Amino acid sequence: RVGGIFYNVQSxxxxxGDIWAEVLIGDRGSGLExxxxxxxxxxxxxxxxxxxxxxxxxPPGTLQTGTAYPVELEYxxxxxxxxxxxxxxxxxxxxxxxxxPVTQQKHIGTGVDTDGGFGSGYVSALFDDVFIxxxxxxxxxxxxxxxxxxxxxxxxxxxxxxxxxLRLNVRANGQLESATINxxxxxxxxxxxxxxxx
Numbered sequence: 001r002v003g004g005i006f007y008n009v010q011s012x013x014x015x016x017g018d019i020w021a022e023v024l025i026g027d028r029g030s031g032l033e034x035x036x037x038x039x040x041x042x043x044x045x046x047x048x049x050x051x052x053x054x055x056x057x058x059p060p061g062t063l064q065t066g067t068a069y070p071v072e073l074e075y076x077x078x079x080x081x082x083x084x085x086x087x088x089x090x091x092x093x094x095x096x097x098x099x100x101p102v103t104q105q106k107h108i109g110t111g112v113d114t115d116g117g118f119g120s121g122y123v124s125a126l127f128d129d130v131f132i133x134x135x136x137x138x139x140x141x142x143x144x145x146x147x148x149x150x151x152x153x154x155x156x157x158x159x160x161x162x163x164x165x166l167r168l169n170v171r172a173n174g175q176l177e178s179a180t181i182n183x184x185x186x187x188x189x190x191x192x193x194x195x196x197x198x
Contacts, residue, residue: 001025004106006075007097014044015102019095023057023073023083026123031060034069034085038092046103052095057088068128149173165196 003022010017018041025034038053063069063086072084079094108130112121132139140151147155157179158169170179183191 001111002071002073002108005101005103006081007079008099008101009040009096011098015041015046016044017041018046018101018103020049021073021081021092023071023085025063025069025071025085032063032065033060034058034063036083036090038081053092055090057083057085057090146171
């Protein structure tokens with residue numbers, strides 16, 4: 001996904017009214033597809049959202065795993081939001097912008113939604129050639145060994161199985177970070193593991 005909070009539809013107050021928009025590539029049960037989503041914050045936390053727009057950009061069966069697709073999210077001077085995936089686009093018109101968003105957030109990311117215990121899922125995605133503010137030069141091409149802390153707020157954090165071992169990677173820059181995993185049986189009084197520090 002590529003997403004962010006772009007403006008607020010309230011003239012004053014907290015984050016209620018912040019407008020979140022994202023463009024996604026994923027499998028919602030019928031194969032890989034691309035879609036967009038627009039939501040409005042219903043409280044100041046914000047942790048309660050109302051869907052106010054969205055739609056399919058590329059239907060299931062067209063996109064393939066193992067193939068790179070350009071994904072774009074643009075907030076225009078007219079306060080419209082444009083979503084693009086692999087040449088297909090949709091526009092969400094200005095929903096009554098009153099001011100800048102209270103919650104400043106833009107991100108690229110991956111996620112799996114199995115809320116309510118419905119099924120399970122796994123996702124692995126690679127991101128490359130990130131551009132911001134419609135600049136000609138890439139913001140980041142991820143050509144260095146580590147995530148650049150001058151460009152990104154979060155650093156490396158991994159929990160995965162690698163060659164029959166649990167791999168936990170973490171990197172921090174000026175803060176405390178950790179990568180942990182918790183056993184389902186929290187009543188245990190003993191933990192033992194073989195650890196190899198690479």
